[in-house]
Amino acid sequence: MMEVEKVRKMKNIKPGTVVIPVLIWIMIAIMLIPMVWMLLVSFKPYESNVTDFMVMLTTKFTMENFLKILDTSRMGRWIFNSFLIAAVQSLVGILLASLAAFALSVIEFKGKKVVFFIILAGLMVPVEALIMPLFSLIISLDWMNTYAGLIMPGLAMPLAVIIFKQFYDGVPRELIEAANMDGAHIFWVWRKIFLPLSGNTTAALMIFLFIQSWNNFLWPMLVGTDSSMMTLTVALPVFQSTFSTDVTMPMTANVIASVPALIVFLVFQKQIVKGIAMTGIK
Template sequence: MKNRKKRSRILVYIVAYGLVAFMLIPIIWMFWVSFKPINSVVTVVSELLTPPYGVESYIRVQESSMIWRWTINSVFVAIIQTAGTLLFSSLAAFAISRIPFKGKTFVFLLILAGLMVPVEATVVPLFEMIVNLGWVNSYPALILPGIALPLGVLILKQFYDGIPNELMEAAKIDGANMFRIWWSIFLPLSRTSMAALAIFVFVQSWNNFLWPLLVANDQSMMTLPVAIPTFQSSFTTDLTVPMAANVLASIPALIFFLIFQKQIIKGVAMTGIK
């Protein structure tokens, strides 16, 4: 019986490591290609694996583009959008979960209805609003529309519903108001759920393409998903420069994962968000 379990566990590890290796192949290929000389043949394995190697592509990316400006834009937009989504989603979820008011069920159903509306259906009215406000090519245009996230309210509301009422009653006896209860009790207890939601929002904001493409037509305001494809149009016969740009663009996301690795694993394990 023990040998059987041991063989099953070994088989699971083999399959898991095999899947990891399979998913790492494109990333390894991207790094490898980025260090080949410009205009090298990278579609033939024998040519790809033979020297020379260098950093010419990275130099070209920095000299011919605003790669660091685009990176700063992406990082800033993703961080502010994540923080704003956590704040407003948490406040809305707390109000719906714990504060009695008329029409609470209707408000919650209205928020849930937002999950059924495709993003593409809201692009035109949102863009008209941004134009009327004069926010085209600005950070508010990139950040504010993404802060209202119905999924965030749903996730945190379900978590807040499970917190015992006795904690609120004890806090009220001690003289705490509703804001104090939210700040001192509900926020600390929902740390794992907030981390999972933060991961989801950060990745969604980092990879967002359609909305930044519409509201940021100035190069200085572009984010990485919008700016990176410009390399492929400028260097149509070469893959080394676009791959170098992709490597530089992936560094902030990699740093984010390394810093918050434990929170990411806990959040994914608890909520099932991928």
Template sequence: MIMSNNKNSMRTYLIYIAAFCMAFVMIIPLLWMIISAFKAPGSTVTVITELMRPPYTLDSFKEVLEPDGTAMMWRWTFNSVVVGVVQTVVTVLFSSWAAYAVSRIDFKGKTIIFALILAGLMVPMESIVVPLFEMIVELNWTNTYHALIWPGMMLPLAFLILKQFIDQLPSELLEAARIDGAGHFQIWWKIVFPLSRSSMAAVSIFIFIQSWNNLLWPLLVAQETSMMTLPVGIPTFQSNFATDLAVPMASNVIASIPALIVFLLFQKHIIKGISMTGIK
């Protein structure tokens, strides 16, 4: 018994040590980015002794955020927020409605629709970029919010997560509402939607972060500087600072803040949603 407890304790300690080592390795680049951002423009940030040596200043942030500078950080941030919020809201709503329909409504072709949605998981984005781009050009949507938002609004993974949750709801609960005269939309609005908020919050975070970090598609359809999102605009801005790393690091810190705030505000919902949906 004592030997078993010792083995369990040793295993627990090893797991903690491995977790701390992984966290340390992952946080080093973040710390380097943050410290570098507070160095004066032109400072050496690739040598640890120079990096840790004062003074620290906000000059790099001022250069990034100044309205007449080469970086349109405010505009790029606005574009990223608009695209991320609209894609998140619309995708979650449509995915929830589709998940409820496939899970709880019997209709012809349901199996085929479900199979087509599953097939969407196996199709990489890169394989449909060319036809999507040709459609955008034909519609004359290049350098518009339509091109940035619409192609990224359908996410099969969001549908699967929400369907898995709706499948677990007691049939008696939905049947009782149906007997009381509630239609499908009323059942979704008054029963499914309130009960699936945690799962929807988790899905929303995944969609928002994916939209926030998306580079390939905005790079293709947003050639004008004013329509760029942060993942596209920041590399364009950083190309002007081949030797000066402090200013680009300041832009990276600013770009990371909104996504970090969203994660911190909704981390409880993320954890709860993951545990409820069974994501591993």
């Protein structure tokens, strides 16, 4: 009887229930192998042989590469620059986007639809098309190699405005009417009602924008030409070019550069999932 039941269960198993998990694990392995290799290489002695996998495993593990990079390079400064720019852009940009979306969703004024379509058109303009006018503006303001020049252009976030407006349009208007009856100011309505309700959306967008700013390369390369104003994405290729015959030091630098963004993702991953579910971000 037991064998008959096992046969019946085997017949009831659909091919998709087996194939799909196997494919997922294969994809996970394909994505993890380069990262695991980078991590292993970073703990190997300087100029050690990392092309032979067996030789690499038998070579001793050491922390000297991390200590050497932190001691001889400006890695700390580059991490600070990247973190400051990403944090300010994500925080201030989200607040500005939330206020703009609140005005477009709640406040009635002339030309509201025109303003919304102008913001929507901002998604259709490639970033590369804006580089020259933005760069000319930065030069005229004398903002080269300054935090203002690196941060200000990234505060305009049309996608965040559209997502916030989509969420705010679904907030019951009875809440606004009740607040108005109690004499609440319009800014109080945004701060006490709309902003708390969009907590998951705000958290998800902040994390996405933080990682996007952290990985940004083109604009920091143009504006932050001085070594003290470089971000990690700009400084790492310059740093790696000095180790043309070695692999361990560049891999160590990449591991250090990956840690902050990885920590942010791991800490706020629940908010990311909730934000995606609530806003429909693809």
